Amino acid sequence: MSAILAVLQRDLMVVVRRKSEALTALFFFVIVSSLFPLGIGPEPGLLRKIAPGVLWVGALLATMLALQRMFAADHADGTLEQMAISPSPLVGLVIGKIAAHWLVSGLPLVLMAPVLGLQFDLDAGALGVLMLALLLGTPVLSLVGAIGAALTLGVRGGGVLLSLLVLPLFVPVLIFGAGAVESHIAGLGAGGHLSLLAALLALSVFFAPWAATAALRIALE
Amino acid sequence: MSKQLTNWFRFASPQTFYPLAGKMIPVFWVLAVLFGVAGLWMGFFVAPTDATQGEGYRIIFVHVPTSWMSMFIYLVMAGWAAMGLSLNARLSSMMAQALAPTGALMAFLSLWTGAFWGKPMWGTWWVWDARLTSELILFFLYLGFIALQASIEDPRRADKAGAILALVGVVNVPIIYFSVTWWNTLHQGASVSINKSPSMAMTMLWGMLLMALCLWMYSIAVALTRVRAIILERESHTEWVKQLPETKVEVAA
Numbered sequence: 001m002s003a004i005l006a007v008l009q010r011d012l013m014v015v016v017r018r019k020s021e022a023l024t025a026l027f028f029f030v031i032v033s034s035l036f037p038l039g040i041g042p043e044p045g046l047l048r049k050i051a052p053g054v055l056w057v058g059a060l061l062a063t064m065l066a067l068q069r070m071f072a073a074d075h076a077d078g079t080l081e082q083m084a085i086s087p088s089p090l091v092g093l094v095i096g097k098i099a100a101h102w103l104v105s106g107l108p109l110v111l112m113a114p115v116l117g118l119q120f121d122l123d124a125g126a127l128g129v130l131m132l133a134l135l136l137g138t139p140v141l142s143l144v145g146a147i148g149a150a151l152t153l154g155v156r157g158g159g160v161l162l163s164l165l166v167l168p169l170f171v172p173v174l175i176f177g178a179g180a181v182e183s184h185i186a187g188l189g190a191g192g193h194l195s196l197l198a199a200l201l202a203l204s205v206f207f208a209p210w211a212a213t214a215a216l217r218i219a220l221e
Numbered sequence: 222m223s224k225q226l227t228n229w230f231r232f233a234s235p236q237t238f239y240p241l242a243g244k245m246i247p248v249f250w251v252l253a254v255l256f257g258v259a260g261l262w263m264g265f266f267v268a269p270t271d272a273t274q275g276e277g278y279r280i281i282f283v284h285v286p287t288s289w290m291s292m293f294i295y296l297v298m299a300g301w302a303a304m305g306l307s308l309n310a311r312l313s314s315m316m317a318q319a320l321a322p323t324g325a326l327m328a329f330l331s332l333w334t335g336a337f338w339g340k341p342m343w344g345t346w347w348v349w350d351a352r353l354t355s356e357l358i359l360f361f362l363y364l365g366f367i368a369l370q371a372s373i374e375d376p377r378r379a380d381k382a383g384a385i386l387a388l389v390g391v392v393n394v395p396i397i398y399f400s401v402t403w404w405n406t407l408h409q410g411a412s413v414s415i416n417k418s419p420s421m422a423m424t425m426l427w428g429m430l431l432m433a434l435c436l437w438m439y440s441i442a443v444a445l446t447r448v449r450a451i452i453l454e455r456e457s458h459t460e461w462v463k464q465l466p467e468t469k470v471e472v473a474a
Contacts, residue, residue: 158372164368172393215385
């Protein structure tokens, strides 16, 4: 447990010292979501309809941006190998890094989403559901993405490859995340979708760190 | 018993498996051709014309078997990959690597023939039907597996990384399938579904089964050919490969 916290604290410290990295993903999210009304037209009815999908796809892509850096810097300067041979189990360190990734690139998206949702003319209830769905869904993206990041560590063309590996696995999160907001707008209630998102979160919390750790060990061999 | 076991594991080594695979390939080709001829004959001459869909439905005899094989091969591939990862057996990982392109081909053919079927029947090349969408995502998973293995230099690392990806994919395939099904029913309702078509004539079912067997045998034959190439490539430094007649010819030429 203390190892998890130590890694978390250290990764957050690194981000605080180099703010630009953390802000890139957030700005990307903001800019991409703002481009859609420009491309499609300002009609409020249409914007309300596409808002959940656009915001979720934006969140997916923004998470991808920072994924590649989850292990890369530590791998390049040898820190990762030191972590692997340290007495505390590697899976704890991986959990710490995943948590740091989510705090830096997932949580800001959750907090920013209502502002962007206003641009798309969503009402207060839909904004609440959107935030809740993102709060449940973005950790899944960090967790599943960590497996991809570990698999493509130090591989040529890693960034493009990472998106090829990870984006198909993000499909269920996208469907249930956007579906929660859509069914709320349609008056059907978002409970079912949110429960499924929570189930995905529980599954990935349980399995993803182990898979990512196994992939890291292979990369470090 | 113990003697039988050792005999069985004897073929887990690339050196002993290479000639065995060479002997097995023609057998599977012959079976593939036999089943294929029987299946096509059944499909084109015996099976009756469909009452609602006319003659165009006959693409089912390629479409459905390729869909089955694309899913089945992913499972087999993941099984070999898991065996390679847990038993650290090189040949198992090579089998997984050899199966991936065939699986991707089957998924692609399934989508392609599906489009050809959809155009005359539904009036469109593509609908966001649950089956089509999950088949497309399965195709992406195959591409990811192939791309990951191709971009890692060290073959042993490529094997293990691919194995983890295949296993993560196997866990995800049912989740993706159900999520896509629910997503689809929310949007438009299942307007097109194979389940709802009138019950199938026995001859049609037989045609499909024979074609599935044909593609199965074809997949085995092709995968064995590919695994032989992979063995030669990876074991090219060993003495037994240098002694093979086929590699000697290459050196002389």
